[in-house]
Amino acid sequence: MNQPIAHYKNHRFPPEIIARAVWLYYRFPLSLRHVEEMLLERGIAVSYETIRRWGRKHGPDYARRIRRKSPSGNDVWYLDEVAVRINGRKCWLWRAVDQDGYVLDEIVQNRRNTKAARRLLTRLLKKQGLLPKRMVTDKLRSYGAAKRQVMPGVEHRSHKGLNNRAENSHVPFRKREHMRQGFRSIGSLQHFVSLFSAVRNLFVPDHTKSSANQIRNHRLQAMAQWKAVSGHIV
Template structure:
């Protein structure tokens, strides 16, 4: 994947304003109108529909840029799936996290069967470009069947109690889903979750393990990386 900054050709707003609005939307449980209000307080006139277009166009690009800066994922992966209702129909976001709780990939699917598990396994391996030492899942038999077809050499541990790391990683998604009053379409859910799993975690270091000066220094580094991958370094921001 290219590490070049995204193209802003044809956009009349400064790069820093665009990047800041997208950051606000993903980092905090805000609506597009609330982002509009926050930047208006800073003297930036931008409509909520413009914020929506920026989210759709740049969110995934920014998330991909942040993922490229991450260390190699741990060799133990935890996989899990939950259900969401989209227009009254049950759908299943499949999720994988590594030992540190970093989200590796998300795929929204219609079912929880073997074909769905196999599809997720293959996408996960393609996205991460690496193979784990062990995968941990719950007791859903689809995992075992897909594992035997895709990567039988990888150790598979199937136990409900071992998979809390993956289950806990769904909590931010649930909180945001409630704030958004649900997803409107499968495609919209996939677009949001794919970017959401990449942007907010980059600004959530393990603060409880840090001193206050250490936390501020770490956040300074992370904001500098954000400016680099968005192309906003040296550009005017909304704040």
């Protein structure tokens, strides 16, 4: 890593404990209290509120340091949106994944219209730096209108059955949403999904890694990178 390591000045606990607590919370379907109990079993007495603060402070820094998958002109973008209720009010989590199920970007918005779809596409182009080979969505017309404005030359396939990759990407999030018993604000939702997907991208192998040895090696490499981005080598 060329970036400076994470800073832990004035923390009572060593970096490896902080990084492990954040990893446990964002990698597995655990509540903050579950993580608190798991650490206590190891003789580490820390409150769930402290673990929450660690995630708020260090999580975004970890996510920025995780090495992203290199974009390709042969990538296919699968786009979808899912409704999330925050304090009784409906908002929309817009998500884009590639052909391997890798989460490219997520954005929480109040609307489900062309302006919201255009904002997602604009963010994607800025992050990826390359146009995709193809874009696949459900039959929401806002996607087609936004595509014509942002990247008119890209092929667009609009079909409910072709968009399973994007729809399946919502499943892990829904499990975490249930575990958390919802979100209190759009900001907390955006913060959570940005970290959750970055960690998931790192640890979940793509479909080309199918053997037990390939999956094990992928996880070992992911663990080594996590230790590097969190500023400690064990």
